[in-house]
Amino acid sequence: MKDRLHQLLDNCIEKGSEVDLTALVHVLEGFQKKIDKEYTQYIDGLLHMERKIDRDKKTCEITVPLNDVWNNSLAIVHGGITATILDTTMGTAINAILPEGYGAVTNQLNIHYIAPGIGDSLRCKAEIIHHGSKTVVISGEAYRSDGKKIAYATGTFFIIQK
Amino acid sequence: MKDRLHQLLDNCIEKGSEVDLTALVHVLEGFQKKIDKEYTQYIDGLLHMERKIDRDKKTCEITVPLNDVWNNSLAIVHGGITATILDTTMGTAINAILPEGYGAVTNQLNIHYIAPGIGDSLRCKAEIIHHGSKTVVISGEAYRSDGKKIAYATGTFFIIQK
Amino acid sequence: MKDRLHQLLDNCIEKGSEVDLTALVHVLEGFQKKIDKEYTQYIDGLLHMERKIDRDKKTCEITVPLNDVWNNSLAIVHGGITATILDTTMGTAINAILPEGYGAVTNQLNIHYIAPGIGDSLRCKAEIIHHGSKTVVISGEAYRSDGKKIAYATGTFFIIQK
Amino acid sequence: MKDRLHQLLDNCIEKGSEVDLTALVHVLEGFQKKIDKEYTQYIDGLLHMERKIDRDKKTCEITVPLNDVWNNSLAIVHGGITATILDTTMGTAINAILPEGYGAVTNQLNIHYIAPGIGDSLRCKAEIIHHGSKTVVISGEAYRSDGKKIAYATGTFFIIQK
DSSP, X not given: OHHHHHHHHHHHHHHOOHHHHHHHHHHHHHHHHXXXXXXXXXXXXXTXXXXXXXXXXXXXXXXXXXXXXXXXXXXXXXXXXXXXXXXXXXXXXXXXXXXXXXXXXXXXEEEEXXXXXXSSEEEEEEEEEEEOSSXXXXXXXXXXXXXXXXXXXXXXXXXXEO | OHHHHXXXXXXXXXXXXXXXXXXXXXXXXXXXHHXXXXXXXXXXXXXXXXXXXXXXXXXXXXXXXXXXXXXXXTXXXXXXXXXHHHHHHHHHHHHHHSOXXXXXXXXXEEEEEOSXXXXXXXXXXXXXXXXXXXXXXXXXXXXXXXXXXXXXXXXXXEEEEO | XXXXXXXXXXXHHHHOOHHHHXXXXXXXXXXXXXXXXXXXXXXXXXXXOEEEEETTTTEEEEEEEOOGGGBOTTSSBOHHHHHHXXXXXXHHHHHTTSOTTEEEEEEEEEEEEOSOOOSSEEEEEEXXXXXXXXXXXXXXXXXXXXXXXXXXXEEEEEEEEO | OHHHHHHHHHHHHHHOOHHHHHHHHHHHHHHHHHXXXXXXXXXXXXXXXXEEEETTTTEEEEEEEOOGGGXXXXXXXXXXXXXHHHHHHHHHHHHTXXXXXXXXXXEEEEEEEOSOOOSSEXXXXXXXXXXXXXXXXXXXXXXXXXXXXXXXXXXXXXXXXX
């Protein structure tokens, strides 16, 4: 495994451009954070997520530095990555208020894309709209580093016993 | 840059578990495919996307091998990753039928999650519902390797001049 | 009550235009169908819904004659009325396949409006996407009398015990 | 036409129950308001809509008295009627801030149904999320007379020249 990893990195270094290798540093730094147990999930590490949870206000905020790695062919952040951060922010906000042993799974997600995702970072906020016995309805917003809102989402999450 | 990359990999190898390193091989193999110009976008490489476009039927199909890297805390594929593959499949289907110089950007995305994303791979299909002069409405479906449908999506895309 | 009704009708006849009174005939004919037990719900009567249910194919089709009564200020059928017919079509398709004593309630409804609702009538079709133990995901389409698709919807319905 | 109207009303009075005739009073009173030019659209009259527009805050509020006429087979307000009031509230809020000669048409509507629509009335509020050059993204909420939120909606509206 180790040899395979070194071989892969050598290939990348040999053929990759400056831009490629800068992107690869970003990926490996993120991966290392997961290995260092800063995160429980690889995705959270790869995206370098920074979370703030406010249990009293029932809100969650996640900030992610933007990087070429997550761009689509128009050189803006891929809508699916915005969806990933929004979904994580909404799920985290819900999990923060559920009792021990319960979790939330996305049942339905609706996203309005408003402006191109560019700049240094993306900040997502989630706010609970309705907390029922079986489902939670929640909204999420994504902002660029210049303060412009780039997406507005709502989701229905099912409450499950883990 | 090269030293930094080697150092990062050594750190990962030193502290990472067998599972971590298997996941890292998956990530680096995907990254290398982008460097090898098999893909234009890093995400497509990281996800090891395999595309089939049928211009006559106006459909697109993308298959992605599943991997721990893309799982959420419930050990199923993250809903945002399913969204990413669906969005790419839908966008690719639309781009395939647009004239030279035009592209599609997601304006609105709606996803119903139906079953947990587990198994070997995820296969997404897109089908155009309405092709207007300014917008395209399209549906997308995601299937597991056992054939079970795990998500159904619809999206509105804006047609833009690149 | 009877006097009040006669008084209201006399007022309408006195002040109403030809267009108003034609619209009122449409409304009263629909209302009478409910009183004649052709329908169980007033809305279904007011909209003069014609239903076709195919239990084998798990589909439902509802056709509604268009009328000024249901138009918005742009002289096209109100998006909420299209939503009403789509929601009824989807709910009816689900109820048709549920066991005795069970019913379906809309949890989430998503509609893409594609073309203006004009012409003689609106025909809606629903098709089940996923039939789970607690929820059903379903799609619905609305067509004008000239065959043009004017809306595409998906919905999540909860299965409840009546 | 007048004879036909009288004949229809007589039929309704002859065969209708007390509940039917109370519902019919509600319908005719609403229709009369349109004839009396209190409203420009029949639907707005039939639903007895009361509008409050705050151009400074860019919000709109519409209240509708509930009535058997608008119920589904579960004896709660039909989801499509909630959609109709939400759509009208959102469209009215947008039209209130557009320049003379411009109007808004619904392109996409997404509704989360949260609680059954029962009680005396339904109050809907709309708030603009994003005002672009071609589209407006807006949210809408529906409340029962006991204050409970029964639905949360978002919509994309296209700005058109009338």
